[in-house]
Amino acid sequence: MKNTTPKEIDFNTSELTIDWKDGERSTFPLEMLRRRCPCAECRRIRATRPEHLVMKSRDIVLLSWSKMGFYGLKLNWSDGHDTGIYTYDFLRGAGDAGKEYPVAP
Secondary structure, three states, rough: OOOOOOEEEEEOOOOEEEEEEOOEEEEEEEHHHOOOOOOHHHHHHHHHHHHHHHOOOOOEEEEEEEEEEEEEEEEOOOOOOOOEEEHHHHHHHHHHHHOOOOOOO
């Protein structure tokens, strides 16, 4: 895996952007990040009820983020959801994949 250390993290109403310390930049649509939340609850919903409204809502916005140790980000959403930890390895790999974003493990 390439260098997965973020230098700068920012977001607006539609995207989260990470500038990595090796000079690369990854930009993620917020709707995609919310739909692919890696927490156990969201993974269960995706597996059993993929039509669930939370996964389709465009009204959910990112309120803030916080670093989780040296390995990932916790995103705080307007629907009160904040249990998913998006690892830097996942985010870097998803950013390198272009628009074919994988589901978080």
